[in-house]
Amino acid sequence: MTTSIRRAAAFAAVGTVALVGSVLVAGVAALFAAIGALALVVDDGVVFDLFARPSDRSEGRLRGLAAFSFATAGLAMLVIVVDLPTRVFVAAVCLLVYGNLVEQVARSWSNTAITATAGFTVGGFVAAFAAQVVVLTVSDAPIDSMIPILIFLAASGALLAGLLRSVLFERDDPLVMFSVALLLWLFADLTVTVTPLEVAIAIAVTVGFGYISWALDAASVTGMLTGVLLALLTIVLGGYPWFAVLISFFALGALSTKFRYEQKRENGVAEANEGARGGGNVLGNAAVALFAVLAFAASDRLPVANTVFLFAFAGSIATAMSDTLSSEIGGVFDNPRLITTLKRVEPGTDGGVTWQGELAGALGAIVVAVIAVTLFGTIGPLGGIVIAMAGIGGMTVDSLLGATIEGERIGNQSVNFLATLSGALLGAGLSLLVGLPA
Template identity: 50%
Template structure:
């Protein structure tokens, strides 16, 4: 057994202390606080030190990693027991176990495979299982109802958030990851409505299948894949399958458009970098507005504000329509000659920021229309649905135009591609809402 695997097992044992929280009540923080004090000030040599020590710990002569992990768990335990509006104990336990056992699962698969995707899959699978069982254990002690569908959804969401953060940070940053995941799941638990077993099962199968396909086909990096499936899971939990269908259509068709005649686009200098594999920044740039919209919709549904719900549905669909429209216009339009700068209509070389072709514009309009059609049949649009669908189409075209205008004026000089994508999807969301008001 490798030292990293033994260390992961040791952290898993410490994380299991969270299961004592229902019995300890207000003293739920005590076991973790004790471990933190021992790690920081007492254990500086011997078998326990060697078990938990990370490379940097040996240089300092102190178990910084274990102390940080335990302090983060202490903080979450206090949030679950002290404030009037407390973090649910199920969320606290799930968060700690996701980190502890997710890392153990990742280390287990590392002993057999040297692959980033399998490492992340091991983390998410083990974290989801541990987080689900942890929540079930809590309610078996407290006597609250057992809701495996909800527990599994929350655990899977937390494991994906943790895996994404860990892909961008260092192992020593696990305390930051734990606190972030805990706060995020607290919000999810408050916002998400009832979650059925079918909803959880189908959404997990959908996200796993699409995530693996994206990575296997090279349309996304591991971090980009995790980001995409996380967004799909949020869409299902906060909105429903129709929301995920709209996002999945963009991810799938956009990825295929990026790969379409990729070599030809590479020769012309208009191809997406990294062999067309989109990373976290690209996925978030195109989907952050839709994520905010679906969370806003869930909040409006929670407080019962129908107009707010309607506006967020339109904003969500408009942002997705803009992302689809912009992707198809650039990926298809880049294959044709004689592009013109949108601000002056002068001919410019292929690949020039802000350049458009009539073929690309038609492809973009078609992409926006496709998302509007999906929204018409699958989203809870304001009545009449046909008017809302027209507004979404308009929003998609507005977003595509905003991207071209920004590309011709400020992209590269002050804004990066991800920022332009964010503003483009924001333009699509606002465009759909503004177009719907007079209609």
Template identity: 55%
Template sequence: MQPTLRRAGGFALIGTISVTAPVLGRAAFVPFAAVALLAAFVITDGPLFDLFARPSDHREGRLNGLTGFALAAAGLAILATELGLPIDLFVASVFVLSYGNLGKRLVAEASDEPFLGTAGFGVAGSAAGFAGQAGVASLTSSPIVAPRFAFLAVAGALVAALFREMLFERDDPLVMLSAGLLLWLFDSLAVSVGVVDIGAALAVTVALGYASYALGAASVAGMLSGVLLGLLVIVFGGFGWFAVLIAFFGIGSLSTKFRYEEKKRRGIAEENEGARGTGNVLGNAAVALLCVLLFAGSRSLPVDGLLFQYAFAGSMAAALSDTLSSEIGGLYDSPRLITTMESVPPGTDGGVTWQGEVFGVLGATVVAGVAFALLPDVGFVGAAVVTLGGFLGMTADSVLGATVEGQQFGNEAVNFAATLVGAVVSAVAALALLGP
């Protein structure tokens, strides 16, 4: 057995201590605090040290990895017993990370394929997160709500896997704390989760996520971002919202791959063979995610939740409009800088062609059409509002590209600003034209 696999098994055993939280009550943090003290000051050599030590620990003569892991678990335990984090989510967060890492290491024994390792983390972490919640329910004589447990377990595993891809192995404490806090948020927003909804959501998002990775449309981190985003959109919004999201990702990915070699020759092709990474996904969809979370929490806000629906669709219309205008419009000659109309070389930030503008409007119209067909209360006027938001978002992207991109802002920041413009314009126009 490889040392990394033995170490992952040891961390999983330490993580299992969290299931005693319902019994220990306010002392739930004590076992992890004790482990942290032992790891930091007592266990400096011998078999236990060799079991838990990472390469950097050997160099420093201290179990820093185990110390950080235990302190993060102790911190979550205090949040659970003193500040209201549900006990089952504390346990689920610890289980997701510790057993997810074990699952990844088990897969690594047979294959070094990144996707398979991530899948091992996701499957093991999800199963452990569900088991942790069910274990707490059994100890406290609470009902086992399988659909809700499954949603939270999978969401936690996706969050942890995504952070593990973006960060480093030594950042496990940050991953655990982030997963716990986000699960707390998701739990507060998920009023009800049905068996059919969660089953369909998992099947659809995982299948599309794998397809995007297999076809080279997304990196592993980009795939995780997309699957997590899709799961949250379906659970908090519905399948109509998901269809709007997929309209952007599906058509946008195809346009990125369209005549890719020619784009490379022109110097306007996306990096990594067009595969979307986390930055690209979040740059285009962070506003949409915020909209769906606000929609889910709108029962506690003095705002009509339907406005967030228009904002969501407007942000996606802006994202697809901008993607088509640049990916297809960039294939045409004689672009002009949007701010001065002077001729610029292809690929210049802020350079537009009339063909790109036409395809941009078409992209916004496609998203508006999907919203009209599948989102409740979006009529012809609502579809026009979404199209307007998409067009103005695309225009804002071009103006920002011509003025600040590459200086103060990167491409992802400009994409975020453009989708925010699309969301705000659509929501304000809907409020003005359709009323409260």
């Protein structure tokens, strides 16, 4: 057994104590606070050797154990003070420590990023699900009817944790744990109706698409995790028609990125990493859509018809599709013009457009509109026109932002976010303006 596996196993053993929170939360909070305090004074011996990370050895203190213990104590206090569900608290702690343990075991077989990520997410998922079952069993709460939501929460938490772990350092584990707890708290508070078969199919479909995107070099590991998480939430909180709209962007966007890639590389406009999309790129294009899905799921608590969030979702995806196709198709043509002045600029200039790219972008928005009209019976032809207009309008906003503020002040991912936000607002606003059915 390697040192990394022993250390992860030791953290898992400590984290398992959180299960006692099922019956005595205050005691767990006090215990973890005490462990954190003791960790700061232990500087040698068996305990130090067992828990010390490389950075701890250089500092002579178990800062990693202390930070984890204090963070766990803080989460336990949230159970007491603001009614954080106990099962969410326990699930977040167990997900992190057992995810780390399985990751280290997986690394002993193959030290590749995909193996480590798979180990963490699978281990974290199993631990989070089991922890919730234990808490409900101890409290004599009904379990059978809650199995689907328990699986959904465990999968969502594991994917988020895996995503954060792929971009953060080991010392940031307390942040990962808190983020997972807050996400699961949000979802636990929503009314989610799903069967065991439906959630199993949702996980299988999204993981399958995610793996294919990674295997085809359409997404990095981080981009894959981000896409899988977004897709899972879209299916469970929205439905398969929502997923079809979302996946159309991922699929056509990936294909357009590969279109004449070498030529775009020569022109200096090709995506980095052979076109593999990273997590920041995926979030920049789909974060607004995710917010629209969450708002749709919580629409019974909001003073807005849920149809508005559907048009916001479709408008943001139409914008992402339109902008991606415009950039990727237009990038193979010479002599772009700056959208604000129509003067010729060098290929790759922010805000530079070509008529071929604009046409491709408009067609991309229309594709999203047609899919939405076909799959959503409430949208209709007028709704399709609204979605297409929102996508084209958002694409134009993206080009205008690129020509005016992108560069030193704001990056491409931020511009993508603002553009998709404008497309969502256009979609929602136009649907209200023309009086589309609620």
